[in-house]
Amino acid sequence: MKPLKVGIIGLGTVGLSLYKILKKRKDLNIEIVSLCDKNNKVKIHKQDRYKFETDYKKTLNSDAEIIIELIGGLNPAETIIKKALKNGKNIITANKELLAKKGKNLFNLADKKNKSIKYEASVGGAIPIISNLKRLKTINTIKSIKGILNGTTNYILSQMHTNDISFSLALQKAQKNGFAEENPALDISGKDAIYKTILLTFTAFNKWINFSNVKSNGIKKISIEDIQKAKSSGKKIKLICTVKKLDHNPTIKVAAEEIDASSNFYNIENEFNAVEINGEFFDSLLFKGKGAGGFPTASSVLSNILEFRP
Structure with missing residues (x-):
């Protein structure tokens, strides 16, 4: 059997983890x-140096059948994916922002070129939520999806609740332990969770929600007083993402909510994510796992690569 040939663009935490796995x-x-x-100083094996490029065009022009885009952001990622599709390559990406904002056009281009865009790693880290959602919707009518989709905010809220510490101290702890970026605005504002919720909506209902129409405060207004008030009544505050289908149109919400011990999300702590799917022929299914990190996310990328086996 001939090997699957891949080109990896972006050798950050996830890209290097994928390289090591392969x-x-x-x-x-x-x-x-x-x-x-x-970055031409990225650490790869000496014997692979001849394969290394700083110009993505050379990777796009290689004999890779699959281009794996792991640089994130809008540009040049959008250009890379468009050019790769036009060059007859299949795409794997973990780029939730790009797909949430530009996915409709990119998927239309992929269809036109008879190529695929796979994006398991864009939602839920190691949780195989995209592939399972695709399978479930073929035999069920999906009624709703609910989840904790951002590990940074969940870590901060968990630390505030468990240790009675302020938002700023919990954020510092998250950054120290590698669960928050130096600039965590994308996470604490709720934008990261919105991107992921838009992708779950598209996967379940084949409908694109306009990012600019979704508003969220994330957790930036949550104080230790809010946490303690919820705690005093046996509740916790979590950033909950919700998708519901009303008539034929899905609606989404991303908001900090008080939940009690009866909720499936009550014991989802720290960097863990969880997604609950409700369907016509089953009550609910819960998927749980680490929502971030190099190797968990790279494992989801790998699962997409293997889907291209004949």
């Missing part, structure tokens, strides 16, 4: 034909 798992018969990152 170097270790030679039995998977996946060949890395090109590696690309703007």
Whole structure:
């Protein structure tokens, strides 16, 4: 059997983790034909140096069948994916922001070129929520989706609740332990969770929600007093993402909510994510796992690569 040939663009935490997995798992018969990152000092094996590029165009022009885009953000990621599709390549990406904002046009282009865009790693880290949602909707009418989709905010809220510490101290702890970026605005504002909720909505209902129409305060207005008030009545505050289908149109909400012990999300703590799916022929299914991190997210990318096996 011929190896699957891949090109990886973006060798940050997830990209390097994927590279290490593929170097270790030679039995998977996946060949890395090109590696690309703007940082030419990125650490890869000496024997792979000849495959390394700082210009993504060279990776796009390689004989890779699959381009794996892991740089994030809107540009040049959008250009990379468009050019790759036009060059006849399939795409795997973890880029939730790009897909949430530009996904409609990108998927239309992929259909036109008879190519695929796979995006398991864009939601839920190691949780295989996209693939399971696709399977479930073929045999069920999905009624609603609910989840904790951002590990940074969940870590902060968990620490505030458990240790009675302020928002700023909990954020510092999250940053120190690698669960929050130096600039955590995307997470605490709720935008990251909105991106992921839009992708779950598209996956379940084949409908695109306009990002600019979704408003959220995230957790930026949550104080230790709010946490303690909820705690005194046996409740917790969580950033909950909700998708409901009313008539034929899905609606989404991303908001900090008080939940009690009867909720499936009550004991989802720290960096963990969870997604609950409700369908016509089942009450609810709960998926839980680490929502971030290099190797968990790279594992989801790998699952997408393997879907291209003949």
